[in-house]
Amino acid sequence: MAYGLCSVPAAAQDAAASATPAENAPAANLSAAEPEAPAQTEAPAAPADDTQIVITAQKRSENVQDVPISVAAFSGATLEKMNVVNIEGLAKVTPNLNVAKGAQTSYVRLAIRGIGAASNTTVEPSVAAFLDGAYVPRVGAVISSMLDMESVEVLRGPQGTLFGRNASVGAVSFHTARPKFGDNVSGDVTAEIGNGDRYKLTGVVNVPIGDKAAFRFAGSQQWFKGYWHNDFDDKQVGGTDDSILRGSFRADVGPVEWVFRADYAKIKGDAATNIDFDRSSVSEKQFAGITAFFGAPDTNLNDKHMNQFLTAHVNDEQWGLNSTLSWDVGGGSTVRLINAYRDWQNTQLDGDVVFMPSKLVSRTAPYDSKSQNHELQFISPTNQWLDGRFDLVAGLYYFHEKYEQGERLRLNSQFCKIVPNSALPSPPFPPGSTQKMLCNQLLAASGGTVEDAAVQDVHQTTDSYAAYAQANFHFTDQFFATLGGRYSKDQKEGSYDQQANVLLRTTVRAPESLTLPDIDDSRFTYRLGLNYEPNNDMLFFGTYSTGYKSAGYNSGAGFPSITQPGGAGTPVFPERRVFDRETTGDWELGAKTSWLDHKLTLNLTLYRMNIKGFQDRSFNGTSFTVRNAGNLRHQGFEFDGVAKPWRNVSLFASVAYLDSEFTDYPDASNWPGFGSIPGSPLTQDLKGKPATFAPKWSGRLGFDVNGDIGSGGYSWNFNSNLAFTSKFYGGLVNDANPQTIVDGYALLGARASLNGPGDRWTLSLFGNNLLDKQYEAGNLYQFLEGSGALAALFRNGEFNGSTAVRRLHADPRTVGASLTFRY
Template identity: 50%
Template sequence: MTNIRPYLWATPFALATALAASPVAAQEATVDDTATEDLGNVIVVTAQKRAENIQDVPISIAAVSGETMETANILTVMDLGRVATNFQTVRSSNTGSTRIGIRGVGSLANTLIEPSVAVFMDGVYVPRSGAILGAFLDIDGVEVLRGPQGTLFGRNASVGALSIRSALPRNEFSGEVSAEAGSFDRYKLSGHINVPLGENVSARVAAMGQWYEGPWKNVFDGKTYGGSDDVAVRGTVKAEFGNVEWIVRGDFTRLDGDGVVNFDFDPASVTPARLAFLQAAFSGGPDTNLNDRVMNQSVASGLVDKNWGVSSTASLDIAGGSTLRLINSYRKWTNDQLDGDIVFLPVPLATRRSLFDSGSQNHELQFISPEREWLGGHFDMVAGVYYFEEKFALGEQLNMDTQYCNVLVPAGPGRAACAAYYASTGGIAATDQDVYQKVRSIAAYAQGNVYISDALTLTLGGRWTNDRKRGSYSQVSSPFTQTIRAPEMLTYPGLSESRFTYRVSLNYKPADDVMLFATHSTGYKSGGYNSGGGVPSLSTFDPQGNLISTRRVFDRETVKNYDFGVKSSWLDRALTANLTLYRMDIAGFQDRAFDGVSFVVRNAGNLRQQGFELDLVLAPSDRFSVSGSLAYLDSKFTDFANASGLPGIGGTQDLTGKPNSFSPAWSGSLAADWNGDIGSSGLSWAANANVAFVSDQYVGTVNDANPQSIADGYAVLGARLALSGRDDRWSLAIFARNLTNTHYRPLAVYQPLGAALGLNNGAFPGSTANRIQANEPRTYGISGTIRF
């Protein structure tokens, strides 16, 4: 890769030069299917707290409309990376451990670590990414903001932000109802209705029900897994009285299923002899075919995930054209999942019950000046004050199953004592972990545009944030599970830290349809303490019980980012081409190290993520369009001397110069949309084909540069064909996802208790048994919609 890197960098620089040298006359913009909102035939986004043309915003943005998500079969946030390049999502066996990443950086949600990508729903911050796993319901559009957004979006947008916007009520009686049937007994019924409640008041109610059996066939018990029965509802009321606009929303989502994800055993990660041992000792052993829908393991599962919230957004237009906006909200997320068998073998050994409980409130007062009207048209600004509070509780219980003592406790008196303990307790809550954290954050921010001339604009912004945290940690463990979870009790006295983040951007428009920009922005995530169990205990106490030292605490993470980009339109705006070159330097990177049994968050060192993002749309007519994106990512730790050692060796290693996990060098997508009329019948048709691709990458949950966790690159193809009636009153569609049934590796995890099972150092020194998460297989379906 080193030899071709100069050419990779030369290509986007040459394109940027060509774009800047090719001014385009101002024309009426064509409708863009990737618009999050279509006003005046331009893509309108709210990345800077006001509605703006995306081509005038000096930020690398992937904007996806609700219509585009439907066309590309984007059902949940887990699918969004197929249309938003350099955006990644992955989840493990526990739904609460969802990771959302931008530019190769993200954080798993099942710890107290702050997310690297801030998620906003209708302008309200959602602190836990596991809370947005439900199906997208009545979504108007999504904006993926790449790069730190610390000035306007806060401390938890250190590498980017995801902004989701639901549809607003219309002052008319209208609505639609859709029914859908798909692979693996998936059935979905959804719809919305708009109702005018008065001359200036309207309401919109949207609802969805989905029933899904799941794709995974388990040889062990003959059952099917991966299914869920889901329900979601949202109600919105919008009122306009003079210079006041008030929007009130309430929503509820419930996921009720098994939560199972198929993790197959990689036979290449152990010797044939050790694989034969597993097969002989554990009822034929785990499933080793990585390319089928079969699993073979003991399963005890169940998931109930509830997420609800209420919000109020009141906007007051004041004298001079400015706006005051007050946003208040409360959100509640609970997740209760039984996850097992956690050793993934066809023998009942141990199960895990995970509990998440997050209650948060957001309050933000914004001031938005009129655009380009102050100081004789040379200045405008946005400013605000912000308050956030979250009470977050995590629980984990490990339960001994019927064969725990026989397999994991040596023969003799210890095994007999273990059997007696199991007989008296049923093995329930053999370990019991309870973690609590309260966070309070206050901030004040301002960002202004100084229009030096008609073509040159200087943007300056800053945000002061103060975070306070406190909490507690408790881990209780039976005498027979202390090799998995060590007992520990700790009160976290908390932290109080302040940080200033800022943004400086210079924008130059040599022509109406070309903008060049250079931006320097910063972001940060506050420090905290570990929520995971450790063996031995992460804290050391003296004989009197006084704390001597602890490895539970980690420090903050800071980001410095540099963007150089061009946004342009060609050929009377039939072609849109946006290119951003970036470099993110992350200091004090908060990494999850693995000690063979549990995970520990610590400050790893420094990480550099750099590359480019290219987004293109060609729409020669309203009948045909092609959109594509391409991202290159050069990921490298510039300082990581104490990384986790390979699992079969242990200790530490120096990973300086190695890439971060989930950081593919290349990723991108390509989509084509074509539509037309069927004679004079009033009928019309629309066809879409889309492909998303990603190159080789590390997909392990630990940064240890283990070659076993390198996943080959892949491409996934989707398609949709729709027939619509006169005035679009009804439509029928057939669709497919992963049309070629491509097999790839979304995630790799180490075999739990690999050392105890003698699975280390089999393939090579430092190797261990690997579990590979199965990807979604080919799915297809049919849907029908009636609009009124």
């Protein structure tokens, strides 16, 4: 079963090599692709038995119970049963994995064990994302949907040896379905409907060409209007139209196998997020002033309404190519060459950035990433070298990315209400001129809006080189050691340019233009492990592994409040545009066990991670900045259990405990409201405090039941999953502000299916968050909460440094139905 870490006997690996893929394998199987030589690194086939679970966490096909790593692995069929249709849903079935989304679709924050980084900046990710073996540098482009997936593997803990510098706390590996050989054309078509006016069509076709070649095509089109109602203009918002196409070709020619893939995805719509105003974060007097100044924002965290001026629109387009060439060089060894290219472009007008029912400031944010991966691998056999005592995985790697991001601020018709009435210098302005007078003149001259009032362009080019090797040494049939190392060299160059008109230089953005200093960083990361396997059903392991994120550039906008002393409009100094590397060291003790003839699986991993030079990205009310923020310690455990008391019943339970603590952070940001209290400190010591997005407890409980209906060939299936998370700090700033605490929540999902004779058709009813829990995915401080006269509206010393807070409303209850025909 693939409900997390699954039960697999050691001998099942040989069985998997001879198993034939089931036409409709049980959803509990970790299906991946057809079985091949033991050295293969492509995702393996759906096994005929649900105990034959195979993963590729160590670049070769291995049973999950034989891999001394904390892994959560799921087949595409299992993900469908649990209603996981995108990367955000993956967190609901994987404890210690968090996927946070923000106001921009380009903002996706993957975190494992409480550590992650946003994808819409120049900061390297902490959790690396891989698609068919190729690294995807921007998580916002990792995958548009779980279309025609074979499997997904979540590797928890540093993966610096085999997966590189961007996997300092873990990796998520996506495998799409490979073309299957055979005699007949096969495929399926699915029509789906859901609330929020959501309609979707999906199709897959597999076309064999003889016994050694095949094509596979998959595509989907979704129309979605959204879950939210904007009271400002009485419109339904939050939706997108998604188009996805994927094609692949596979051929075997003697000892060589080649798999070629191409994909294309496009997302268009408003993609608006519901960011409610937290009424309790301000006083009665403040809220009355806010309402009089801006109009009344929506403050009900328990409904589907919002109230703000909205001009949102997103255009996200990506395409990619992947070539995987595998050559059996004899003796059970394989040489594999992976070449991949990905082009991702995202442009989003994300509405009024103050989120108020006033026409103030809108932002357009363009992102453009062009990347290529080239990796040459050598995978030895597992049972032939030195009488089966030694095996090896080694490789050479090159990565290149050209990345551009930017920002365009537009002043809307009511912007002048937030401009201070302070005097302008004369000259160059006429005597007695004020900023508010100038603002009204500019808006009047431009017809009510000022385009490109602030323009930011950031460019970064990255080249990364690496060589790695990892070997297993079997001292006896029961003891073996794992030793691996990777040398990485990273080179970066970039530039930063921001221009702003005079109205924004003291309130929102500071002019700045510079060529960033070149970065030349290198690091050796390694893994040491000692493992004990007393029998085929038990594996105990102890591991120390390291990872790192390379030095980088701070792409946050220059703003007076984060600048060096020197007066309004002073830019971020060049030395603050560069931050140093972040390193991770991780101790793990684990056990993977199977009991009662594999009817019960119990796996446990204890860990302690130390992160030095933590690259902290904080938000100061108008823009982001990154710096090395001292040391952070995360420790805890991950438990996964699966029981199969009867042939058609599966029970699963997973729980993760996380103890997060800064061990050194003497000059962390203080709560923003302290800036309104005379003499109050602007920094604080966070030693002993937890990081954001680090809940102490997370987990899930569930079951899967199936059966037959009479003797006519009909069958049924019912699956349910309850995911829970305890409270955590959910703000964008590490400041341990109690205002940013997100309450714990539990989400119930279920799917019921009826299958026709021979599984030729399936009718399903499904839902997520069935109890309609109104919960928040995270929060942020009100934009412009500390700017000039607005600070008096949003900040209140009566509440000990508090400020106005916005809550990102997560998805409400979603329900739907689908009908699938197979041929």
